[in-house]
Amino acid sequence: MTYDSAAHNRAKPGMYDIGFSRAVFSRELIRINRTIRAQNLQSGCGQPTTPKKVTNVTQLRFSKIKVALSAALVSATALCASAAFAWEPTKTVEFVVPAGTGGGADQMARLVQGIVTKHNLLKSSMVVVNKGGGAGAEGFLEMKNAKGDAHKIVITLSNLFTTPVATGVPFSWKDMTPVAMLALDEFVLWVNSESPYKTAQEYIAAVKAGGGKLRMGGTGSRQEDQIITALIEKAAGVKFIYVPYKGGGEVAVQLVGKHIESTVNNPIEAVAQWRGGKLRPLCVFDGKRLAQKEKIADMSWSEIPTCKESGLDIEYLMLRGVFMAPGVTPDQVAFYVDLMKKVRATPEWAKFMDEGAFNTTFMSGAEYAAWVAKEDTRHRALMQEAGFVAAK
C-alpha cells in the first residue's frame, strides 16, 4: 500500500516485521554497515565508539552473522551490561504503536527505537509494530491480552482514553501497567495566514457571527481534536462544523488550501506551514506559554498567547507515554523507566522536543498513574457531556 493518498495516518494499520526476508536483509545490512563504519558513533555506555553493526546484527538475530561477528558482539554487550539491573530484556522488545505509520506517536516510537539502537541502550533489540486498527483498539487489546509479557511496550496518544468510550471496545489504562510519561503534546489554534483574524477573540467573534457555518478540521472523530472543538464550543457559546480527516498533516494542508477555517493541530503537524507563512497560530491550549524562544516565522512559540489569556479558558495536552502489559514485575517496570530516562537524556531527543514544541514533563510510578487516572476521568466526563459515548 505504498502510493495511495489518504491512507497514511493514525487510523490506518501498519505492519509488523520483516519476517521471512530477514536473512536477505541481514546480508544487505552488513553491506550498509561497511559504509556506516566510517562514521563516528558514540556508544551509549559511555565507552568509545562501538561500530553500529553490532546492534543491527543483534537486532536481526541472524545466527550465522552472529557467529561470524561474535567477537565484536561479545565485547559490545559486555560494555553495555555494566549497569546492574534486577531484570533485563532477553529477547527483542516490541514497541507497539496504536496508530498507523507516519503519525505523531509513530514518529516518536521510531525516534526512540533509533536512539536506543544508536546509543546501544538495550542489550537486545527493539522493533516498532503498528497496530492502529479501530482507532488504536487493536494495539491496546493486544497489550491487554499479553499478560506478564515484559517484552512488549506501547506508546499512547489520547486514544487510550477516547477509543474505549467512543467505540465501546472493552479496555482501559487499568488493563496495562503505567511506565512513564515521555512528554506532553501541545495543541494550538491555527487559522490561514490570509484570513483577517489576528487573535483568538477576533476569530471566535467571527465564528459567532458566522452562525455555525465555519469549519474546524481535525484528526479522527470523537478523538482529541473534536474534544477540543467541543470545549471551545462550550466555553465560547459557538458552533463549528467539525470535519474529520485521517491525519494531522492532511488537516494542516486542508487549512492552507482554505477548505476549512481553523484547526487545533499539534505544533509538529503545522510548524512547516507556519514557517512557510501559510498558517497563523492564535493561541495555545496550555496553562502557560510554550518554552521555545527561537523565532519560527514572524514570532516564536513562546510568543503565542495561551488560550486562557485570550479569553478561552481551555487547557488540553496529549499524553505521549509508555505502558507495559498487565502482570509485570516492579523490576521489569524499573528497567523501562530507566531506559526512557536514558533516551530522554540524548541530544536527539532534546532536538525533537524542541522542534515539536513539546511540553517536556516527565513522570513515572505512582505520580504517573495518578495523572493518567485523572485524565481518564476527565475524558470520560468531557465525552459524556459532548455526546461522544458509544451507543449501547
Added chain:
Amino acid sequence: MDEIQALMQGFSVALSPTNLGLMFLGILLGVIIGVLPGLGGANGVAILLPLTFSMNPTSAIIMLSCIYWGALFGGAITSILFNIPGEPWSVATTFDGYPMAQNGQAAQALTAAFSSSFFGALVAIIIITFLAPLVAKFALQFGPPEFFAVQLLTFCSFVGMSKEPAFKTLAAMFFGFALAAIGMDNVTGQLRLTFGFEPLIKGFDFLIAVIGLFGIGEILLTMEEGLAFRGKTAKITPAVVWETWKMLPKYWKTYLRSAAVGCWMGITPGGATPASFMGYGIAKRFSPNKDNFGKGEIEGVLAPETAAHAAGTSALLPMLTLGIPGSPTAAVLLGGLLVWGLQPGPLLFVEQKDFVWGLIASMYLGNIAGLVVVLATVPWFAAILRIPFSIIAPVILVICAVGAYTVHSSMFDVWLMMGFGVIGYVFKKLQYPMAPLVLALVLGDMAENAFRQSLLSSSGNLSVFFSNPLVATITTVALVMLVWPMLQALRGATKK
C-alpha cells in the same frame, strides 16, 4: 536556468561513491520488498528508517527513496508471473500481464512493465525538476469534494471499460464497498459491522484480499485444470529485452496519455491506484486493438505501469513542498525528515538546497540504476515459470500465507486469505470480474470519507460537487464515463 545548475550540483552530491553504493543497495532491497506480497514499500522504509538516523540526511533519503523505486519496480513482477499483485497499483497490470505470461510472453511483459515504469517516473521527475513550485500550488485546491470527484471518476470509468456485463461489474464493486465499510468509521469514530468480533475491528485489508482472491484463487483454479502451468514454453534470452524495446516506441501516444494521467493524479494527490486504472481504461478506449485487451495485449501492461509510476513519483512533490505525504511511504519518509532535523514545507527548497537537489538527482540516477537492475533479472524471473507447477504452487502458497500474516502479524488474516481464495475461485467460475471488488476495497473507504466530509461542509447539499470549475469538470466527466457506454449500447440496440 537555475534549476539546471542546481540539478548539476545535486548530481555531484548523489554521485559520491557512498551514495551510489547506497542507491544500488536501496534498489535491491526495494525489489525484494516489492516482490514479497504483504511487505510494501512503506513497511520496508519504516523498518529501515532507524538505521539511517546515523547517516547524513542526504545519504539517508537517497537510500530510502531508492527502496521506494525498487518496490515500485518489484511490484509488477508477481502480478505478471503469478497474477498476485503485490501492491494496489499493480492490480491493473495483472489484466494483461498475466495472460501474456500464460501465452509464453512473460519476458516481454516484464520488460514492457519495467521500461514503462521507468518512462512514467522519468516524466514525473522532469516535472518535479522544473515545475515544482508551480504544480505544488495545484494540490492545495483539492478539498474533500475534489477528492471524491476523482474517486468517482475512477469507479465510473471502470464500469464503462469492463468487458464483463455492467451488472456483474457493479455487483463485484458493491461487494467491495460492503467489505470496505467494515471496521472503524472515520467520520463518526464508531465501529461498524464488527458484531463485537475483535479481529474485525481493523477492517479488511486490501493486501489480504488481493493475496487471497488472486493468488490462492489462481492456484485453486490451476489445480482443477490439472496442474498444468501454461507459459513454460517462454522464450528466455537476454535478447528478448532488446526485441521488446524495438516494439515500444510505436505506443508513444499511450505512453504520453498515461504519463499525463499519472502525473496529474500524483500531484493532486489522487494516488497511484486510481492512476493505474485510469491509464488502463484510457488506453483501452483509444487502442486499435481494443478487443485484445484482457487477453495479453502489451499496451495493457505499459499503460497502467506508466501511469502508476508517474503518479508514485510525482507524489513525492507535495511531500517536499507542502509537507503533505502523498502516500503512506511518503508519510514514513516525512517522519524521517523530521528526525533528521529537516522540515519539509514551502521553505525546504530554499533552505536545504543540497538535500533537495541531491534527492532529485538521485531520482534520476536511482531510476536508471533500478531499470538496469530489474532488466538484468528479467530472464531469471521469467525462468521461474519453467519450474513445474507441483513444486512452485506450494511455494507460492507459503509465501502468500507468510505475506498475509505479515500485514498485521495476525493468524486470523491467514484464514481470511484462504476465505478470499475461495471467493476468488467462485468469482472466476461464475465469470465475475475481481478487479472492481479490489478497487472498491482500496478506494471505497477514502471515497466514503471524502463524500461525507464534503456533505458535512456543505450541510448536506449535493451541489458542492459542482461548486467550482475544477470539481464540476471532474464530476461531469465521471458521469459521462458512466452513462456513455450505456447510451452506446442503447444506440446499438435501436439500430438493430
